[in-house]
Amino acid sequence: GSRPYPVAANTTGGGVRDASFTGASSAFRIRNYTDVITGAELPGFLTGVNAVFYNLTTSHVVADDPYMTVRIDDGVVSWPIANAQLELSYSAYDTGNPSGGFVTDLAGNRLGSTDYIRALDRTPPRITLSLAGANRSELYLVFSKNLSTGLDAEDGIRLDLHTPAGGLVTLTPTAVTSGPMSNRALLFTLPDAITADQLVHPDSAIRFVNYGTAPNQETGILEPVSAYSDNMGNYVSLAETHRVTDIAIDFLEVLYASDGVNTDGVFGEDEGALRVFDGSGRLLERNITVGTRLVSETSAPLALTMYFDAAPATNTLPDLFEDATGIALPFWLPTILPGFNSRGNTAARRAGTDQILDANRLLRNFVIPEADEEMNPGSRIEMLFRYGDLYCARLSDPEDITSLAPWSFSISETKRQRGGVTILNNVIDSNRREQTIIQVEVAKAGNIVVQVFTLDGNLVRVLERGRKGAGTYSYYWDGTNLGGRPVARGMYFVRVVGPDIDEIRKVMVVKE
Missing domain, CATH: 2.60.40.1220 (Immunoglobulin-like)
Known part of the structure; x- marks a missing residue:
């Protein structure tokens, strides 16, 4: 601003001629410690000033008054206010300084050169x-x-x-x-x-x-x-x-995830439906059902959405949180949460609730489709959820409330069995239409026959009879006969015959 008149009767706030700021960007310099900007990085000046800095009730926009706002191009430089210490200098024009400014007051008096002056900060913490x-x-x-x-x-x-x-x-x-x-x-x-x-x-x-x-x-x-x-x-x-x-911690539990092949020994002993989601568990490359529970004491009326991705980009991790706290987290979000991350993971896929299993809407199932392009062996699938407008998170360390993490598991290949025929889930309940899966690797084109027999050799079901090209094929049997009725409990055999293939696998049918 400009100085008041020296005579008390004529004292005024003075003023600076707005027009004299035209082309004056190169005369001003703003520095934050040793980082200095000038010229094109200061794209212009505004007559209005922010009311926050002056305890005003409305914005102060008066032409040729003592106040101006210097704009900073935030596309070139961005200084977090948390630790900024801004200083301003001005260089007046003279023959030795042709890039100096001609800023004047209303009487035409030129503003003299000024060394760096610390800028006042009236922004309250929040x-x-x-x-x-x-x-x-x-x-x-x-x-x-x-x-x-x-x-x-x-x-x-x-x-x-x-x-x-x-x-x-x-x-x-x-x-x-x-x-x-x-x-x-x-x-x-x-x-x-x-x-x-x-x-x-x-x-x-x-x-x-x-x-x-x-x-x-x-x-x-x-x-x-x-x-x-x-x-x-x-x-x-x-x-x-x-x-x-801003993030609901421990409000949601992932109870289990199942690929439909809940038989021990597919990956190793005692592995079936997955119940640990720290990334150490594995599931097959199939449609995966994820069961969740909301821990509300009453009911959960709002929508629940699942987001999932594999290998999310590192630039979607919570950089703003790390800047503020020094804590690096593996927890991404699909959108921007102010104060947490500056970029959302837009590559994450969204899945709505597939099933609501109780009247209070606390138990809900989701499906990650086998057809998803990143459902490949070796991929690590990460999941998170949003209840209403609140994202939900788990803690990798229950003792540390800042240890936010997604739920995760890996996609694994099936342990291949001999002869090019692999059977999965070989204990099924026919009343519940549980399925056994037979995967057949055909090395060369030819006729393939897949049949189910009783223990004494009677034909129960034909799953395939036809010509197939080289490749891997999957067949399913739900414990029913040719008429579609559940078979009796007991042992059954699946025989696969094809080019260089003649294999038999056992299936146990139970009824609970």
Whole structure:
């Protein structure tokens, strides 16, 4: 801005002629520590100023007043406000400095050259991410800036937790610790666990409470403030609120995943339906049914969606979370979550609920199709879920609320059996139409016959009789006879005859 008139009767805020900023970009320099930008990186100037910096109730847009906004091309440089320290300099035109500026006040007096001046920062810190879990007594908050005060103020916030029946519980934390990598993250200990229904209720929120008074930095008048401020004396606003969690931790359980071949010995002893999802388990390259349970105490009325991918791009991992906390996570999201990731994994596929198994909508099944292009042996499939507008996550370390991870498993090849004929799931219940699978590897073209016989040699079913080219073929028998009726319990034989093939496999039919 410009200086006021020296005569008291004529004192005014002065003004700077807006037109004199035309072409002045190269005269200004902005630096953040040693990083300096100028010229084309400052694409222009605006008459209006942001009300946040001046404690104004509306935007201040007045031509030729003392205030201007310098624009920074965020496509060229992006400085996170959490640790930025901006300084501004101006170089006036003279014969030795032809790139200098001609900025003037309203009387035509030129602005003189100015060395770097520290920019005031009036941006209050705010919550950028919150993490809490069902039936857990922790709350992890990430702020937009490093905090200078409030690092030991466990009682500076309140959690207002709502239930579907209209109940309200308010919790005051009993302890707090700051993050090991920076003062942008605080971990609060709660006196009681947050229930699943409280966790996902859209009105459950975090608020800040009056923690004393501090002078307003513009007026000097004492005013109520929160416990938490940055090193410039900007306090988190008492009007700041935030959802109790941005990612629902432990709200969903993956109960099992099945490829339909739940027989021991396909991969090794005692392997069947998969129940561990840390990436160590394996399933066949088939349609995979995934069974889930929502841990609500009542019901789950909202939609539940599954997302899955193999080898997600590393640039979709939560970079903003890592910048703030120093914690690198393997947990991607299909969309951008502010304060967490700057790029969504748009390659992830989406699957809606295939089955809802109970009246309260807590048990739901999904299907990952065999036809998916990444369902190949050796692939690691990663899954996550979204309930309503909340993504759900598991913890790789139950003791660490920040250890977010997807559910995952690997796709494995079938253990091939002799003679080019492999049988899978050779114990079936015919009443439930469970299926046995016969995979036949045909080395050369020819006639293939696949038949099912009783123990005494009577024909039960013909699964194939015809000419086939070289390749691998799968046949299914659900324990029924030629008339489509379930067969009796007992031992049956599947015989496969073809070019250089004459193999017999056993199938046990049970009825429960």
